[in-house]
Amino acid sequence: AIQNFFNTHPxxxxxxxxxxxxxxxPNDWDAKEKVAAVxxxxxxxxxxxxxxxxxxxERTSTSFxxxxxxxxxxxxxxSTTPIDGSKDYSNVLPSASWRYEFGxxxxxxxxxxxxxxxxxxxxxxxSLQATDITVPVKRVFAGxxxxxxxxxxxxxxxxxxxxxxxxxxxxxxxxxxxKDPIYDGSDSIVVGGLYDxxxxxxxxxxxxxxxxxxxxxxxxxLGFLPGAWSGLGIxxxxxxxxxxxxxxxxxxxxxxxxxxxxxPDLANFGxxxxxxxxxxxIAATYxxxxxxxxxxxxxxxxxxxxxxxxxYLYAHTQVDAQASYTFKNGLKVVLSGLNLTNEAFGFYxxxxxxxxxxxxxxRTFTLGIKKNW
Numbered sequence: 001a002i003q004n005f006f007n008t009h010p011x012x013x014x015x016x017x018x019x020x021x022x023x024x025x026p027n028d029w030d031a032k033e034k035v036a037a038v039x040x041x042x043x044x045x046x047x048x049x050x051x052x053x054x055x056x057x058e059r060t061s062t063s064f065x066x067x068x069x070x071x072x073x074x075x076x077x078x079s080t081t082p083i084d085g086s087k088d089y090s091n092v093l094p095s096a097s098w099r100y101e102f103g104x105x106x107x108x109x110x111x112x113x114x115x116x117x118x119x120x121x122x123x124x125x126x127s128l129q130a131t132d133i134t135v136p137v138k139r140v141f142a143g144x145x146x147x148x149x150x151x152x153x154x155x156x157x158x159x160x161x162x163x164x165x166x167x168x169x170x171x172x173x174x175x176x177x178x179k180d181p182i183y184d185g186s187d188s189i190v191v192g193g194l195y196d197x198x199x200x201x202x203x204x205x206x207x208x209x210x211x212x213x214x215x216x217x218x219x220x221x222l223g224f225l226p227g228a229w230s231g232l233g234i235x236x237x238x239x240x241x242x243x244x245x246x247x248x249x250x251x252x253x254x255x256x257x258x259x260x261x262x263x264p265d266l267a268n269f270g271x272x273x274x275x276x277x278x279x280x281x282i283a284a285t286y287x288x289x290x291x292x293x294x295x296x297x298x299x300x301x302x303x304x305x306x307x308x309x310x311x312y313l314y315a316h317t318q319v320d321a322q323a324s325y326t327f328k329n330g331l332k333v334v335l336s337g338l339n340l341t342n343e344a345f346g347f348y349x350x351x352x353x354x355x356x357x358x359x360x361x362x363r364t365f366t367l368g369i370k371k372n373w
Contacts, residue, residue: 309350
C-alpha cells in the first residue's frame with residue numbers, strides 16, 4: 001500500500017532514484033552461513049569434586065552476494081555490479097570445568113575454555129563502493145570476506161554461597177585472551193587491478209586484546225525479617241573490567257586502548273517486595289562511559305581526548321519501577337514506570353565536552369489490567 005501510494009502521488013515526494021542507489025545498493029546483499037558441529041565430553045565424580053571436560057569441533061561455511069557501486073567525479077551514481085564471496089573455516093574448541101563442594105551451600109567453580117565470536121554479516125559481505133577513477137582523491141569502501149572470527153581463551157573462577165530464605169552470594173574473577181579482534185576501519189592503498197592507487201577502507205582483524213575483571217552478585221529474599229518486612233528482597237550485581245586492545249598499523253593508529261563496547265563498570269541494584277497480593281520492584285542500572293567505536297588516528301588534532309578522539313557512549317544510570325496487586329478473584333492491576341530520572345543517551349568524541357548527540361526520552365508510564373479466569 002505504501003509503494004502504491006508513492007507511485008500514484010509522485011508530486012508529493014522529492015525523488016532521486018540515482019541518489020537512492022548510492023545508499024541502497026551497498027546495503028543490498030544476501031548472506032548464507034552453515035555451521036556443522038560435533039563434540040565429545042566426559043564427567044568424572046570424586047567425593048565432593050566434579051570434573052567435566054571435552055572438545056567441540058566446528059566447521060563454518062559462508063557465502064555472500066553483494067554489490068560494487070561506482071560513483072562519478074561529483075559523487076553521483078554511475079553503476080552497480082554484483083560481486084560474490086565466500087569463506088570456510090574450522091575451529092577446535094576444548095574446555096574443562098571443575099566444581100568443588102565445601103558443603104551443600106558453598107561451591108567453588110573453575111572453568112577453562114576456548115571460544116569464538118564470528119564477524120557480523122555486514123562486515124563480511126564483499127560490498128564495495130568506489131569513487132570514479134577520474135576523481136583525484138580515490139577511495140574504495142569494502143567489506144572483508146577474509147575476516148577471521150575472534151578467538152578467545154577464557155579463564156573463570158567463581159565462588160557461590162547459597163543463603164537461607166532463598167538467596168545466593170557469588171564472587172568471581174575472569175580473564176579472557178583474544179586473538180584476531182575485529183576493527184571496523186583500516187586504510188591501505190590498492191596495488192594493481194581496476195582500483196590501482198585507490199585508498200581502501202575495510203574492517204580487519206587486529207593483533208590481540210585481553211580483558212579481566214571481578215564480578216559480585218547478591219540476591220536474596222529476606223524472609224527471616226519479622227512481619228511484613230519479610231516480603232523484602234535484594235537483587236544486585238556489579239562487574240568491574242579492565243581491557244586492552246592493540247592496533248594494526250594499517251588502521252592509522254599505534255599503541256593500545258580499551259576494548260571497544262566494554263564498560264569498565266556495570267552495576268544493577270534492585271529492591272523487591274512481595275506481601276499478600278501486592279508486588280513491587282524498583283531497580284537502578286548503571287554503566288560507565290565506554291568506547292563505542294575507534295576513531296582516533298595518530299597525530300589527530302586535540303589528541304585522544306580531543307574532538308578527533310574515539311567515539312564514546314555517555315555513562316548511563318536508569319531507574320525503573322513496577323507495582324502490581326492481584327485480587328482474590330484473579331484480577332491483576334499493574335503499574336510501571338521506566339526511565340524515572342529521564343536519563344540521557346548519547347555519544348561524544350574523546351571527552352564529554354565534544355558532544356555528538358544527546359537523546360532524551362522522558363518517562364514512560366503504563367497501566368495494565370489482567371484477569372485470570
